[in-house]
Amino acid sequence: MIKLNNITKVYRTKTIETTALNDIDLHVPKGEFLSIMGPSGCGKSTLLNIIGLLDEPSGGTIRVDGQEVIKYASKATAKFRNEKLGFIFQSFHLIPDLNVIDNVELPLLYRNVSRKDRKEMAAIALESVGLANRKSHFPSQLSGGQKQRVAIARAIVGNPAIILADEPTGNLDSVMGDEVMEILTKLNKEEGTTIVMVTHDERMAKKTDRLIRLYDGSQVA
């Protein structure tokens, strides 16, 4: 589904050059729940961003469904992100000025979906994460766990084939973290959604199909 070949990412300033990723080869097949672990600053999030086409690699190629991604700022890439990818962030990234249902329907705004269908699809997504009764609440009125569940609803509302989750349980206590993991696992098993998750938590990583480890920008396991 997504194939990374010799991916490198180098951050350059006038005086210093930092290699964040070094020759990463990765193949994420359809339906896999992959977790990426490693110490802080090892390049986990950078790799996830590159998989999600949110960041451009310094070298190497990315193939999505057999096609090489060249223009990252193009409409086609935006369309691909919209239709094929869903993102879950550690700090939720909900828009504070929008209520829960408007936050959830966000990806559908960029598709040709009628207002009525958007509301229906968002309501179904919210129901699947157990927040059907919080539609009109604003993010500031929700707990951390609830915010992350809203973020999951937003990620799945457009039925993407791949979910990319950057430490989705990082800001949550263990109970809420387990709840979020349960939703993700169910999504993977029942819907066949491919999930790539960055985590610090060994316990969470063990619940996934495959674990890769990064160290100083290189894959070590």
Place this chain on the structure above:
Amino acid sequence: MLSNYLKLAWRLLSRRKFFTFISLFGISFTLGILMVALAFLQSELGTNTPLSNKDDFVYVEQLRLQRTYFDTITIIDTLFESGVEVFDTTYEFKESGSGATQTEMSNNIVDTYLTGMESAADMTMFNASNYHDVYVEGVKVSLNMLMSDERYWSVFDHKLTEGRVFDKAEVESASNVIVISTETAQNYFGREENVVDEEMFIDGKTFKVIGLYPHKGKILPFVSPDAVSPFTTMDLSLIDNFYFGPFEVMYIAKEGATDKLKSEINHAGTLVPIDHPDNEYDFKEAVFRPTTYDEMYAAGVLNVSNDEAEKSLSTMKMILLGLFLFFTILPTLNLINLNVSRIMDRSSEIGVRKAFGAHQGNIITQFIVENIVQTILGGLIGFGIAWILISIINQGGYLGDSVLLFSTKFFIYSFIITLIFGVLSGFLPAYRMSRLQIVNALKENKL
């Protein structure tokens, strides 16, 4: 999607109250002042009654008789030749000066040389400088009484509030009828209605009021006089000069033919004979100097003679454009600056939107919609401010007799200014922010 943007724009306005206040304050005051300026221009230069035809107006105020004087000029140079002072005297025959006389025109000049122009759709002649003091129960009322023909009413389309205007027969029979302004009615009769068939005693004659038109302020004496009556009621036997008299002429040119009409009028000047005994000072040339209404207005504003009317119109346009740019660019730059900081504050939102499929165009549209909502709101407040200012200016009479007008055009122009303001001040920051790398935008993490 648009409804979503509108909803978000509204929520942003109500959530970020301080920012909203600062922005709206700037927008509404700037737009308010611009709207007042527009109302002023509209009332002075707009095509409202009685000036609906003004874009096709060509005005001939006076006839000018002129000549250039030539003389022998003696020039004496002092030279030194071999140390001896010598005088070198030369004589040149050249222009030594010019002279002219100019005054409003006689009935004869208007009839013979200024009537029947091919490019004129209509014309009227009038005596605009007819001031009378009339007394109402011992109190003096000054009256600027315009003496004209029946075509005055088709050239200047006053909308009568009651009665009628005088016709050709009444002009020809020198009927003592008069059409007056509401202000005159108020001053003379103490009321602004039901004055038709009343009588006015002016300069030893009794005039019957036959019509009433709204007072428009003294835009120009012939545009909004205090009263109008047939010119034949004047004692025309007193006007016995071949060239000069009390009359000015206003034409309505056929559509798009103002320049052609001006040429025809200029040509007519060359046909005026200069060998008439009334040309006492042997002037060599007769010249009409036709101007359009806007040229005449600009010359009046810039206080230059009608000779420079064409030039003064372009000068006035430049000045107005400069002022417009000054009063719009500065606040626009300020708004852009405010918007950059406001949008910067929302960079992680931009990151999220892009991550979920928004492309550059979506982001730009969203921020421009937000900005337009904000500027329209500011525009509405500005409209209120303008309305209050205009009412204060009109009631206080701070612009003399000029009355600032609200009109549909005024509203449309103001709305266009508001939209331009909104798009301009929103586009640049939106464009800049829409180019943000998603990863960098998300790192801001202000959500």
